[in-house]
Amino acid sequence: MAKPTIGDVARVAGVTRATVSHAYSGKRSISAPTKARVFEAAESLGWVPSHSARALATRRANAVGLVIARDPGVIASDSFFPAFIAGLESGLADAEVALLLQVAASRSAEERAYRSMAHGKADGVIVIDLHRSDWRVAFLAELGLTAVLLGAYEQESPFSCVRSDDAVQMRDLITHLRGLGHERIAHVTGPLGYVHSHARARAYVEEIGSEELLREGDFGAASGRDLTGELLDLTDRPTAVLYANDTMAIAGLSLARSRDFRVPDDLALAGFDDDHLSAHLSPALTSVATDPFRRGRITAEVLLADIDGATPGSVEIDCNELRLRASTAAPAPSIAQGGDR
Amino acid sequence: MAKPTIGDVARVAGVTRATVSHAYSGKRSISAPTKARVFEAAESLGWVPSHSARALATRRANAVGLVIARDPGVIASDSFFPAFIAGLESGLADAEVALLLQVAASRSAEERAYRSMAHGKADGVIVIDLHRSDWRVAFLAELGLTAVLLGAYEQESPFSCVRSDDAVQMRDLITHLRGLGHERIAHVTGPLGYVHSHARARAYVEEIGSEELLREGDFGAASGRDLTGELLDLTDRPTAVLYANDTMAIAGLSLARSRDFRVPDDLALAGFDDDHLSAHLSPALTSVATDPFRRGRITAEVLLADIDGATPGSVEIDCNELRLRASTAAPAPSIAQGGDR
Numbered sequence: 001m002a003k004p005t006i007g008d009v010a011r012v013a014g015v016t017r018a019t020v021s022h023a024y025s026g027k028r029s030i031s032a033p034t035k036a037r038v039f040e041a042a043e044s045l046g047w048v049p050s051h052s053a054r055a056l057a058t059r060r061a062n063a064v065g066l067v068i069a070r071d072p073g074v075i076a077s078d079s080f081f082p083a084f085i086a087g088l089e090s091g092l093a094d095a096e097v098a099l100l101l102q103v104a105a106s107r108s109a110e111e112r113a114y115r116s117m118a119h120g121k122a123d124g125v126i127v128i129d130l131h132r133s134d135w136r137v138a139f140l141a142e143l144g145l146t147a148v149l150l151g152a153y154e155q156e157s158p159f160s161c162v163r164s165d166d167a168v169q170m171r172d173l174i175t176h177l178r179g180l181g182h183e184r185i186a187h188v189t190g191p192l193g194y195v196h197s198h199a200r201a202r203a204y205v206e207e208i209g210s211e212e213l214l215r216e217g218d219f220g221a222a223s224g225r226d227l228t229g230e231l232l233d234l235t236d237r238p239t240a241v242l243y244a245n246d247t248m249a250i251a252g253l254s255l256a257r258s259r260d261f262r263v264p265d266d267l268a269l270a271g272f273d274d275d276h277l278s279a280h281l282s283p284a285l286t287s288v289a290t291d292p293f294r295r296g297r298i299t300a301e302v303l304l305a306d307i308d309g310a311t312p313g314s315v316e317i318d319c320n321e322l323r324l325r326a327s328t329a330a331p332a333p334s335i336a337q338g339g340d341r
Numbered sequence: 342m343a344k345p346t347i348g349d350v351a352r353v354a355g356v357t358r359a360t361v362s363h364a365y366s367g368k369r370s371i372s373a374p375t376k377a378r379v380f381e382a383a384e385s386l387g388w389v390p391s392h393s394a395r396a397l398a399t400r401r402a403n404a405v406g407l408v409i410a411r412d413p414g415v416i417a418s419d420s421f422f423p424a425f426i427a428g429l430e431s432g433l434a435d436a437e438v439a440l441l442l443q444v445a446a447s448r449s450a451e452e453r454a455y456r457s458m459a460h461g462k463a464d465g466v467i468v469i470d471l472h473r474s475d476w477r478v479a480f481l482a483e484l485g486l487t488a489v490l491l492g493a494y495e496q497e498s499p500f501s502c503v504r505s506d507d508a509v510q511m512r513d514l515i516t517h518l519r520g521l522g523h524e525r526i527a528h529v530t531g532p533l534g535y536v537h538s539h540a541r542a543r544a545y546v547e548e549i550g551s552e553e554l555l556r557e558g559d560f561g562a563a564s565g566r567d568l569t570g571e572l573l574d575l576t577d578r579p580t581a582v583l584y585a586n587d588t589m590a591i592a593g594l595s596l597a598r599s600r601d602f603r604v605p606d607d608l609a610l611a612g613f614d615d616d617h618l619s620a621h622l623s624p625a626l627t628s629v630a631t632d633p634f635r636r637g638r639i640t641a642e643v644l645l646a647d648i649d650g651a652t653p654g655s656v657e658i659d660c661n662e663l664r665l666r667a668s669t670a671a672p673a674p675s676i677a678q679g680g681d682r
Contacts, residue, residue, distance in 0.1 A: 093443075103434045104437075
């Protein structure tokens with residue numbers, strides 16, 4: 001029997017040859033049932049798209065890139081990453097697009113990673129951990145890469161942006177704590193160069209009207225512990241602390257306990273990101289669930305659409321949910337009245 | 342000024358042109374300081390290796406592949422994945438090799454993923470979730486891909502294999518429980534088609550001498566819950582249950598509690614894999630830490646060496662550590678003497 005051709009596959013599947021080609025290129029305009037029909041036909045005939053023909057026909061790498069400019073350990077220690085990566089894969093799997101994941105230890109390694117992606121290894125990239133004025137935006141535009149930015153980027157950019165408004169939950173938390181009788185509410189932030197840390201800190205300052213109890217942390221447990229210690233040492237100490245992530249909040253909880261502060265009676269604590277662990281602590285930690293899985297899925301979908309020629313735009317997603325738990329309650333009477341332990 | 346050439350870079354860095362080329366190809370035979378010198382020289386001169394020249398010179402994708410044939414959600418819900426991926430990245434980052442991660446929803450999607458990796462998208466692949474007789478071994482060999490198998494594969498294979506002996510900790514756990522006075526010890530396994538589940542189950546049967554209290558689960562919480570219920574319904578119920586992962590053990594703990602069994606007095610429980618959460622439960626869960634980060638790092642190093650022409654072999658790693666916690670203790674006297682609650 002002669003070797004099967006793309007025409008044979010098209011005939012058996014009842015579609016055009018272009019549709020067969022598109023089904024293999026990850027084009028999203030082909031419906032899942034049609035794709036399935038094409039793949040079944042190809043399999044029954046033993047037809048395999050040749051890599052070069054496919055590459056020529058589509059000029060697609062069928063991969064999108066994610067460069068992480070942090071220590072590799074963060075992929076396991078920060079619960080954002082596994083859920084976000086799982087969400088990306090869930091948005092890419094149907095189109096059979098792979099995720100090219102690269103950890104870069106330096107700025108120059110980062111640039112080399114993006115360059116090699118631009119030179120055929122990826123059809124587009126996802127940019128996370130945005131800085132308020134981020135060199136990558138102009139760099140990627142110059143490379144001609146399609147990109148999607150995760151976060152509320154406020155500078156000009158030619159790229160789609162998937163953003164959510166964290167300020168809402170910061171304000172809700174502060175309103176809730178004030179309703180319980182808290183008057184001295186502190187905030188331990190992430191690095192303020194990051195868009196997400198800055199947005200949360202700005203909402204805090206707007207709501208509280210002062211930076212007196214604002215401390216800049218780095219998302220790590222050690223900074224959560226040390227800054228909590230610093231806040232508790234103040235003559236007029238806070239009765240509640242909001243942290244920009246749960247890791248710092250858990251370290252703060254542990255430090256407060258070790259100094260015999262009762263949580264939540266003497267000190268109310270709340271985190272952000274709702275770590276896997278937080279609902280199971282004693283007391284359970286109030287936090288804001290940010291659904292990184294859904295963020296990942298939507299980001300992948302926007303990127304695939306942009307690669308297919310959609311006009312870049314801003315996508316506002318509403319993924320956040322305040323989870324009130326036992327770590328936030330009314331201050332003990334002596335504390336609320338300004339006395340101390 | 343004329344455009345800089347690879348010769349200029351070699352001169353400034355004080356190395357040969359071949360060394361410059363190898364530094365960019367991810368060859369591990371170039372030392373890190375030499376590499377750094379080459380990259381600095383290239384940067385100072387503004388020299389960029391052209392993709393095609395680089396590809397021709399080295400025939401490297403500078404990426405390794407990992408195909409996950411499970412639901413994308415598992416990357417977040419099973420703590421093995423983030424730590425293993427972080428470990429892989431830690432083993433790949435110095436060589437500036439990326440990880441091409443693809444979730445495949447079907448056998449044919451899986452085959453297409455490996456084919457496209459073999460056709461230039463990856464220099465080698467990592468194979469996880471090995472089955473006792475795994476179709477991927479012959480398939481990858483036929484594709485001519487370099488591969489490393491994670492797990493104690495017992496069939497013939499042309500690939501390196503990174504294995505650890507889980508049987509040791511199963512035996513230690515059983516010895517420990519017997520020392521505490523437990524005589525009826527059950528085991529809820531993972532799917533027995535998997536190499537890792539089978540090895541743990543075999544160690545259990547060898548040690549206990551019977552399959553009476555062996556139940557096959559699927560690593561999911563629902564199977565942990567249901568099989569625990571089944572075991573507790575037995576007339577001569579077990580006083581201790583060993584689970585093949587912590588997810589099933591946590592579901593079992595919760596089911597036992599809901600039926601008013603005291604843990605560990607009425608029922609001792611132990612997991613495997615030492616989830617992030619397990620040390621923080623009440624009672625804390627006895628488990629076996631398997632250090633997937635280190636597994637990932639070693640697997641990446643073995644794969645990079647094999648890509649560079651090392652002879653494939655078997656690497657035995659000793660990553661496991663039994664973590665005895667409050668969920669395993671002596672049975673309450675009435676239970677140990679054969680009475681029931």
